[in-house]
Amino acid sequence: MGMTGETFPAITTRKDAVVAWGQKNSLWPMPFGTACCAIEFMGVAASVFDIARFGAELVRFSPRQSDLLLVAGTVTFKQAPILKQIYEQMCEPKWVISMGVCASSGGFYNNYCTVQGIDQIIPVDVYISGCPPRPEAILQAVLKLQHKIENPNTTPPAQFKVKEPTFDY
């Protein structure tokens, strides 16, 4: 593209590859922040960690303008219909990151009022562990989601595969 010495100024590629390249580098996240994980997400968006390096810095607070739902925090049963409605208001294509153990599994709130993982309500693309997760973990989740957008039908690469832990009690 415009390099010196080229005789034919064009490249060939597939259409879905170009679309995926654009989508993965311009994720507009909507933070569904209900607890301390949302505070940690502010640290990711701020200058030290700077999620803008990965193209996901334009935080929208409307589900209709965003394509990445970032569920950060504990979701109670009272909150569950609200989360489902917000997910349904987002336009396709859309992705979901479950941030922290509370959103992913209920965390230590093994009680009467907390949903034991938002995947009981909405589909989740990437889970992040931690209480709250370090900002590096959120950046890794964004990278993992970018890989998923680019390769929609492949399994995750080897560096993201974690051996299932075995517990010998």
Added chain:
Amino acid sequence: MDQQAILEKLKTLLPEAIKGSADRYGQLEVQVERLKIAEVVKALRDDPEVGFNLLIDIVSVDYSNYPGWTGDRFGVIYHLKSLGLGHRAWLKVTTPEEEPSVPTISHLYGNADWLEREAFDQMGIRFAHHPNLKRILNHHEFVGHPLRKDYPITRRQWLSANESLMDEMNARLNKKGYV
């Protein structure tokens, strides 16, 4: 005023309402007759020497597994403080399991409205003549009272749709004269 002076004052104001008293960790606890609680709170609030003008909290207790307890199953404890004079006291009433009902004090303190709704929601204490006694923390399709000792802590209940809350909003709009 110290503990003894508050107790003596209360005994002169409403002697028939006092069932007993105790020193709990340096604070005064007065056991009050259940149906007289609103009168006692009003007397302590309006008396200029006691002047309990702040309701700190309303706590409900389930004594069903409490060691050595022989009284009624449920207890309701009112934490009162005087901002000007600095002294505090607890008022304690007990209510039986079959009819857990306590007179409301929501007409005396504004924050008692939501505190009593919380005690109703979590423990099932009915506050008689409360203006809007409905659930505040759990959702409106929830069945049971989760802080009771016989509620299994992992019994989870799904909510199908959120309630509109316009009943509370309309009441406040009416109160402020916006309607």
